[in-house]
Amino acid sequence: MRLTPFPRLILEKEGPRSLFRGLGPNLVGVAPSRAIYFASYSTAKEKLNGVFEPDSTQVHMVSAGLAGFTAITVTNPIWLIKTRLQLDARNRGERRMNAFECVRRVYQTEGWRGFYRGMSASYAGISETVIHFVIYESIKRKLVESRAQASMDQDEDESVRDASDFVGMMLAAATSKTCATSIAYPHEVIRTRLREEGSKYRSFFQTLLTVPKEEGYRALYRGLTTHLVRQIPNTAIMMSTYEMVVYLLQR
Structure with a gap:
């Protein structure tokens, strides 16, 4: 299979392991994110079926919006760490920043608010x-x-x-x-x-x-x-x- 220029550049400069950067936070975040999302969606849908016409477009829209808002608010710090690790470009052989170091670095340089960068875009993604x-x-x-x-x-x-x-x-x-x-x-x-x-x-x-x-x-x-x-x-x-x-x- 022929690699496109960007993956080939990553492999040449940073090595095969770089393609899996950020996998840890991603694995940690997927389960709670999906659990929160579907629990919120099912609960909202059940409640709203008693307010609007059952299983109507309005019910699905509002339920999906509420579920997305809840999941994003709770799990945004996990996805921020994942993105920072993915963007941490190092040459082949250089020591990689791990998730715990990334958490400490974000807190030291940006405070607690730093963990919620990009959340406005996530809300738009609802x-x-x-x-x-x-x-x-x-x-x-x-x-x-x-x-x-x-x-x-x-x-x-x-x-x-x-x-x-x-x-x-x-x-x-x-x-x-x-x-x-x-x-x-x-x-x-x-x-x-x-x-x-x-x-x-x-x-x-x-x-x-x-x-x-x-x-x-x-x-x-x-x-x-x-x-x-x-x-x-x-x-x-x-x-x-x-x-x-x-x-x-x-x-």
């Missing part, structure tokens, strides 16, 4: 979550309706699901995440710029105006392909697993 869940729930509802109709025609028990149902959920998740990420991706670039140590970027809107002015509007979509390659299978597996767990718990 729009991606909202778009994702609105599209996902819409596709999911159509799949469920189609399944129910097929079960009635064949006199089957519609409460019993097979593998094809979860494959459908995976495809629904992949489709919705692709659409949402493609629309809201600029917040990812802005968030990374804000989290970079010693950067000239100070706020969400200042960064949003500065990046296109200095680098062109295409800079706001830099890294989109790589991000999609990571996010689409991750989201498809995560959402289908979530649906399977909910289904098993309700049986």
Whole structure:
């Protein structure tokens, strides 16, 4: 497989281990972040179904927004450390900064507020979550309706699901995440710029105006392909697993 210039440059300058920089905080952050997110989403959805029309677009939008806000607020320090470690460029053979050193450095140079850099961009990214869940729930509802109709025609028990149902959920998740990420991706670039140590970027809107002015509007979509390659299978597996767990718990 032919490497693109950027990965090849990293390998030549910093070695293969550099491609896994920030993996520790990422592994530590994924479980609590997803747990907080889905717990908040399910709770909000249950409560809002009694306020709005059950399983309506409004319910999905507000639930996704509240869940995103909660998860971002709690876990932002973890993602900041991950980003700092990823941006810590060292030549091959030089000692790498570890997560504990990064935490100490952030606190010493920026205080507690430093751990929440880029959170404004993460809040802006809630729009991606909202778009994702609105599209996902819409596709999911159509799949469920189609399944129910097929079960009635064949006199089957519609409460019993097979593998094809979860494959459908995976495809629904992949489709919705692709659409949402493609629309809201600029917040990812802005968030990374804000989290970079010693950067000239100070706020969400200042960064949003500065990046296109200095680098062109295409800079706001830099890294989109790589991000999609990571996010689409991750989201498809995560959402289908979530649906399977909910289904098993309700049986």
